[in-house]
Amino acid sequence: MQQFNVDDDIVALVWKLANPKPFENLTFTAALRRVFREQLGSAPKEGNFDGSEEWSRQLTAPKKAPTPNPSDWVAAVPELQNEKGLGTWKAICTHLKIETAGDSARRKLKNWVKANRPSWPPVPDID
Incomplete structure (x- = not known):
């Protein structure tokens, strides 16, 4: 498994957005999956992400309709x-x-x- 260095401010943001309950044992990966699920309506299943799944397209899809010129x-x-x-x-x-x-x-x-x-x-x- 690949390892990534993640800046503290990003970890804090993911943790805040994941909003764990008091005393909930939540890994960073689980917190990140929760954030994806809440923000995108779905999250990658463990060990099942190849970058081509439907939910990943939502990351690059515009959130709002483009404005007329x-x-x-x-x-x-x-x-x-x-x-x-x-x-x-x-x-x-x-x-x-x-x-x-x-x-x-x-x-x-x-x-x-x-x-x-x-x-x-x-x-x-x-x-």
Whole structure:
């Protein structure tokens, strides 16, 4: 079996996420499996991981849907076409002085366009 050196901060994080009960005898491997199971809905079975199982694909799968390209939308708005630096939804909101207050800039812009610029093309939804 291969051995790995694991930094103390990673061990502490895995232990915290595994949340062992008081006096529970939990190995690092068991704690890591628990974290995988809680975070991904499944965990590798002991001695049965070859890197190709379904659960491992979840590690690289995006957690949320990708956002539509803001540059495509800006290109469709004549008033914004010639403006520089509008490559993100946040940059567009900043340019239009729309306060996002930590919310999704694309969603805030979508609502603002509906209310203030109904002649503009609608801000695209996440597919």
